[in-house]
Amino acid sequence: MTTIKVIGVGMGEPGHLTGEAVAALNGVDVFFVPGHDPVADELSLLRHDLCRRVIAGHSYRVVDLEDPRRDRESPDYARAVSDWTLARATVLGTAIATELHGNEIGGLLAWGDPAFYDSTLRVLAALPGRSEPIDVEVIPGISSIQLLAAAHRISLTRVAEPLQVTTGRQLATKGFPPGCDDVVVMLDGDCSFRHIDPNGVTIYWAAHLGSTHQVLVSGDLADVTEEIVARRVEAKARRGWVMDTYLLRRTR
């Protein structure tokens, strides 16, 4: 039986890892890391670096995987993601077959937590047919939305009220979900909060959470929209890329 550990690593800081994640990392023989060119790919470098910092007394190899590009021009988002998942599964399946020998344990690092908009488990489920099944073990990690709440010292939920976790695309096209006044938005490359009615809405926004580049803004949405758009441009310019997330809280 081939074992693959999927390990949530938070934002990549060693302090975000749980004890179980550290133990799991120290039990992996071969890490599979997407990003063909580690020098060009900062996220790949961060994964290499994290392994170096938290693994002690256990030898391991890192196999860099070619990361197929998603078709970002496609009007059919679900189809583009599905094609991309299959392409990545083909690359990973080949790597597992050729690089994992005997009883060696494979490892995949997931940013944040594998349970929230992460592709790792989907790619594993799409692996091409194998002669023996793969045993997948999942270790949760701290998600960006938890760091968001901690940085702003707030709960994401209110008493007895629902919370929606959604994407920038959903918010931009459908607005506030019906019957739900607390919405956490992930995967938003386009400041989709600009497209909703800001009346009575407070936003808690953050970029580069848990890193030295962290930026926080909160306030009435109408008052801080321009500031967030500007701070996001700055944050992206400084680092070459930006990941941000936010909570919208509506008072009726």
Add this chain to the structure above:
Amino acid sequence: MTTIKVIGVGMGEPGHLTGEAVAALNGVDVFFVPGHDPVADELSLLRHDLCRRVIAGHSYRVVDLEDPRRDRESPDYARAVSDWTLARATVLGTAIATELHGNEIGGLLAWGDPAFYDSTLRVLAALPGRSEPIDVEVIPGISSIQLLAAAHRISLTRVAEPLQVTTGRQLATKGFPPGCDDVVVMLDGDCSFRHIDPNGVTIYWAAHLGSTHQVLVSGDLADVTEEIVARRVEAKARRGWVMDTYLLRRTR
């Protein structure tokens, strides 16, 4: 300035703690632990035990707090919770004023993550007036819903689709939220999944997550409803109490 650290401790296993949480625990001088009678209250005992297991080389005190009872008979849930929050804030405020001296740092342990249906930050926000403000620092923890997903080896979200995090009461009274086919339910003391149309719905259920008492059931909701109800009764009988959570996933 008085500093209080709110530390997410997952389900109370040391392996669930992040490195930042362990460091924070080791910097606290006085822990405030609700539960008047540590012998009678297993959750209080678990907090005492966790401190003993992860704090090394730093002396600390534990102050057990009387935990006012919530009015569980009240028809007005929000009001009952609000009254309860104020009563707990009064107890905590008195304890902070009398037990925290000079520059000592206070600590509160939150089960799971303080961002999901946890009262700790709400109680702190309701503290009676003080002469100086309190600096609150929050360290996220692994939530039961993340352990649920990891144990079932699933993502809580599907590609580009929203996820609702809600309570048993919301599910029982309002059913599946409109426009959302993935629902995680917390704080459900009553198996509220019995009250929805099971057609096309898969459930991923767990009790006592991350402990040796963990129980997992998944399958078509119609097929496994009875089994889950029975397993929950067993789990509660064995331990004297039960905490469970689940994901409902609808295929249309």
